[in-house]
Amino acid sequence: xxxxxQIPAALSVPEGENLVLNCSFxxxxxxxxxxxxxxxxxxxxxxxxxxxxxxxQTSGRLNASLxxxxxxxxxxxxxxxxxxSATYLCxxxxxxxxxxxxxxxxxxxxx
Amino acid sequence: xxxxxxxxxRDICQRGTSLTIQCQVDSQVTMMFWYRQQPGQSLTLIAxxxxxxxxxxxxxxxxxxxxxxxxxxxxxxxxVSNMSPEDSSIYLCSVRSGQRxxxxxxGPGTRLLVL
Numbered sequence: 001x002x003x004x005x006q007i008p009a010a011l012s013v014p015e016g017e018n019l020v021l022n023c024s025f026x027x028x029x030x031x032x033x034x035x036x037x038x039x040x041x042x043x044x045x046x047x048x049x050x051x052x053x054x055x056x057q058t059s060g061r062l063n064a065s066l067x068x069x070x071x072x073x074x075x076x077x078x079x080x081x082x083x084x085s086a087t088y089l090c091x092x093x094x095x096x097x098x099x100x101x102x103x104x105x106x107x108x109x110x111x
Numbered sequence: 112x113x114x115x116x117x118x119x120x121r122d123i124c125q126r127g128t129s130l131t132i133q134c135q136v137d138s139q140v141t142m143m144f145w146y147r148q149q150p151g152q153s154l155t156l157i158a159x160x161x162x163x164x165x166x167x168x169x170x171x172x173x174x175x176x177x178x179x180x181x182x183x184x185x186x187x188x189x190x191v192s193n194m195s196p197e198d199s200s201i202y203l204c205s206v207r208s209g210q211r212x213x214x215x216x217x218g219p220g221t222r223l224l225v226l
Contacts, residue, residue: 004153032213041120043203044154044217089153091215099215101153 002027002094006102014110019077021105023090028068031093035064035075038087038104047088048075080109113138113208115218123224124194131190132221134204139184144205145177148220154203160187194225 003026013019023033032051036044048057048064050073056065061078077084087106091099114137124130134143145157157177158166166179180188191198204218 034215036217041219041222043115043219044205046214046216049214091154093213098156099154101155103153 002030002092002100004090004092004100004102006088006090006105008105009103010106010108012108012110013080015080015082017080019075019080019084019107019109021075021077021088021090021107023073023075023102025071025073025092025100027094028071029095030068031095031097033064033066033073033090033092034099035062035073036089036091038089044089080107082109082111085109112214113140113206113216115204115206115216117204117218117221119221120219121222121224123226126195126225128194129190129192130194130223131188132202132204134187134189134218136185136206138208140206140208141184142207143181143187144207144215145179145187145189146203146205146217148201148203150199157189157202191223194223196225199223199225 005024007022034049035047038044050057050066063076066073085108087104089104091101116135118133143160146154147157148154156169157172158168160166160179160181162181162184178190201220201222203220207215
């Protein structure tokens with residue numbers, strides 16, 4: 001059974017610092033991996049999707065890497081801003097086409 | 112992309128009652144997904160709803176407790192039946208969209224509190 005773990009569970013950084021969020025999964029037979037952002041009362045927003053054949057994806061200040069063989073993904077957010085405060089979730093699409101989510105990392109960026 | 116709306120956004124219910132949550136998508140989609148997010152936990156898939164067929168439920172979820180309707184390609188409902196305080200959660204509707212139907216989009220969620 002696929003298990004997705006995110007470390008740390010919570011993170012607080014001053015504005016301007018870079019954020020590093022980690023995600024690990026136990027079964028490397030994934031179809032893709034997605035990073036989401038969750039804001040209270042606003043559901044989830046898809047940030048990046050990495051195919052299993054890719055090593056990384058970039059969108060603006062966000063960069064996500066994927067090492068499928070070791071079961072790890074990292075989300076980097078450069079020059080953090082208070083507006084980046086949210087919970088970040090990673091999810092893998094397994095061989096059945098279903099999303100398996102991690103528990104999330106709650107991020108607070110202080111001005 | 113897909114824009115998803117849910118009603119109600121939140122509700123407080125008494126145990127033993129039922130609540131129906133509506134999900135509306137701005138485009139036609141084949142599959143719609145219902146998730147539950149219990150307090151402090153991650154998302155768990157309840158069921159997958161296909162138009163014109165019965166929903167497929169995940170282990171631990173049954174149709175009698177969570178009946179789902181899917182009358183057309185843009186709409187679905189999830190009912191939480193005979194509620195207990197353990198059903199207090201956020202319920203989210205989701206669809207896949209995009210060129211290869213891989214990016215998953217979520218509604219804003221319905222925050223349910225059962226007393």
